[in-house]
Amino acid sequence: MSKGSIVSVILCIQIIITTGCWDSMELNDRALWLATGWDIGEKEDEIQICGQIVLPSNMQSQSGGSGGGGKGESFIAVSAKGKNVQEALENQQGMLSREAYFGHRRVTFYGEEFARHGLKKEIDINSRSPNVGIRTDVFVVKGDTALNAMNQSNPFENPPAIAALKAHRQAGGRGDRVYLDLLMAANSEGIRPTIPTVEIGFIQKGNKEAKGEAKKTILKLAGLAVFGPDLKLAGFLNMDENRDYLWVRGDLQKKSITVSFDDESNTSLVLSKIKGKIIPKMEGNQITFTVKLSGEGGITENNNNLDINMRENVRTLEKSLEKQTKERVLATIHKVQKEFGLDIFGFGESVHKKYPHKWKKVKTDWDHYFAEANISVNVDLKIRQIGMTGPSLLYKESEIKE
């Protein structure tokens, strides 16, 4: 072996000895941080960060070492205050024997108070830190603080923060794309950011004299929070309006539509293939929009005497479904136009894409243009399945309308 090769071997060994290992940390030295909650502190300029941290020893585990010690909660919510996020986290770390690890943070909650003060100054750390992914679901806690929301346990999910995320997906929402959407909207002039909301409600709704178990509360989806300039909370939309909103944006995954024909009977359609598109049209300074909504699905409930084996009857059904849907979506859009005057749907973005030059003139005062804009809705629904029976079995043959 020549001198050179011996030296290079020694150098290589030194590389191994002196580097490496620096970000190595055992799992039992990390505090797996699953959800973050943001609230306003006691003082106006203080924020309070709370974290839902997994307690692995209380998770289901086959090792069974601790024996019959009885399983406590599998999570702990800790909170601390500080001038900014880093300081709050620093204060929080003092309570934790393990280093907080944000790699698996799946959900973020903003307290309503906090959201009203505006998110702009605070969420920088989320995109700056390499440990935190932007695949995060974000919620505004309607009428409560994030800390309270994070203390809610969930009968299915353990730890419970995942429950909000899963429920959001089940409802056909955007899931963990919300935070990315929020960042994009915050940066763009043609669309205003929105965040889905959750609220704390009782498990059993109609049970007024509920006691014990039945009186438990749970975190449930509540609709949408609309943000205005400086990422300040402007107001809320309810669940139905939220779905209309997602449909217009083309983000809706599933939806059911129920329409009534007369006072007694109604029909439900569950849509699966859902599409939404905004088509702008500019004539001079006049901007008009056409919202094209389409969907395909199956009838799940039809308690009137229509025989939907007949093609014409299906057409009639489709027509009335389309008509009522159109009215509802339009109502939602008008509500947003009037109440908030904030373009959360991205009408501005569509103008930006189609008329990039003209967009420059209108973009500075886009919210105003949006509030005045003339918007029409086109709905195209297709019934693909009618279920196991044609006419409802509840009617006699003579009553069935062919």
Next chain:
Amino acid sequence: MRDFRKRKTLQDLFNKKIETLPSEMNMNMISSNLSETEQQLKKLFENCSDFVIRPIYVMDKVKILLLYIDGLIDTNMLDEVFLKPMLFERKPQGLEGVSSLGQVIEQKLIAITQVQNVSKLSELVDGILKANIGVVIDGEAKAMLAGLPGFEKRSIEEPSTEVTIRGPKEGFTESLSTNRTLLRRRIRSTKLKLESFTIGELSKTDVVMAYIEGIATDSLLKEVRSRIERIKLDALMGSEMLEEFIEDVPYSPFPQIQNTERPDIVIANLLEGRVGIIVDNTPFVLVVPMTFWSGLQAADDYYERFIYTTFIRFIRFTLFNISLFLPSLYVALSTFHPKLIPTSLLFSVAAAREGVPFPAIIEALMMEFVFEGLREAGVRLPKAIGSAVSIVGALVIGQAAVQAGIVSAPMVIVVATTGIASFSIPRYNFGTSIRVIRFIMLLLAGIFGLYGIVLGFIALHIHLVCLRSFGIPYFSPVAPQIPADLKDVVVRMPRWTLNKRPTFLAGKDKIRFPKGQKRK
């Protein structure tokens, strides 16, 4: 420099020693004086208790000597075909054209197929030591060697290291002639050549190089011949010893020479243009050149239907990767990159790791160490105790260690899966190389995380791609890529499509059979 000189003198010494041994005898021609020859032989075989000299008188007057090693020859046959005619036959009729008694004995009296005349004493001694009967006749300056081998040998058994479900159940034995027969029985053509070499100044071990003329390239044959002839040894103990001397890169963890106990594998390889090397006293025949992919192919691949074979090869390749990377991936992901583990899986792992006193890398090394120890103990112990060891091992490392909180349950799963995966590699010595590399990977993962695994992966591939076995790139036909030869690497195409021999191996005769033989 000093080192070099020293080595040179050693070499000289060895040469000198080699020279003195035969030169003494080479000079000696067999004398026509029988008693002189007898004296010389007795001196040479002094203290060799198995050496037999049997003087007999043929036709009542001529003294001849029968020389043999007790145990090497078939004594019943000796009585039957040699002693009886010699002692009891009268002088044969029709001896007109015969010039010497030796010729009479050779042509009329010895009813043995192989008879050979020698005139040198050394040749006579060599012949006797190779299970021949030496016949020295008074008054003639030559001797006869009659082949009558009859030593004890193992019968043909099912190969224990390469078991197939459907293939032939014959395996090579320690006897070279049996092994040769096993090959010849499969290729009944003069094109199957079995070139013979003798290696070892003391052992004089027979080595046979088997190939098929026209299929194996001349350059490969030349290379193999020169590598075998280069070896100067006192004794060649077996094919594994030869392997170490003729291997391209002995310092590589990967074997560059395949060994097999199955004649069908050797023949299949010869038909692809490879060369087999049979060494006497070894049931393992060497096959060169070896590629990476042949390390992952089993005999059963060719005895099962091609769809199943392709499927099982995919599984085997996956298991190969598992056995190489799984423990290191587990360590790297759980200590460096927990972000890459799905959240709910991470919770299970974290819950299982709760209270485990060792870092994951130490835990992995410990468990791998115990597993390797268990395997080693299981191989070395007698069969009856082996199963007891495995039960104890399974209980100790599988359950008790987890219950005691010394190791985590996922680690046991990882190590057990790796163990199973490593046993799925068909070539045993290929699997052992993977085992060694696994530990290196584990250390890299413990120090650098995924980055280390990637570094190790790259280094491993650089090594594999640079490696050559008898001039053939180890990774061929994948790198360098020969698309036509990929029909039988990861997938196995049906037989009728495999009508060409691998182009990176075969010589002149490239076509196995005419194409288009799929039944329509």
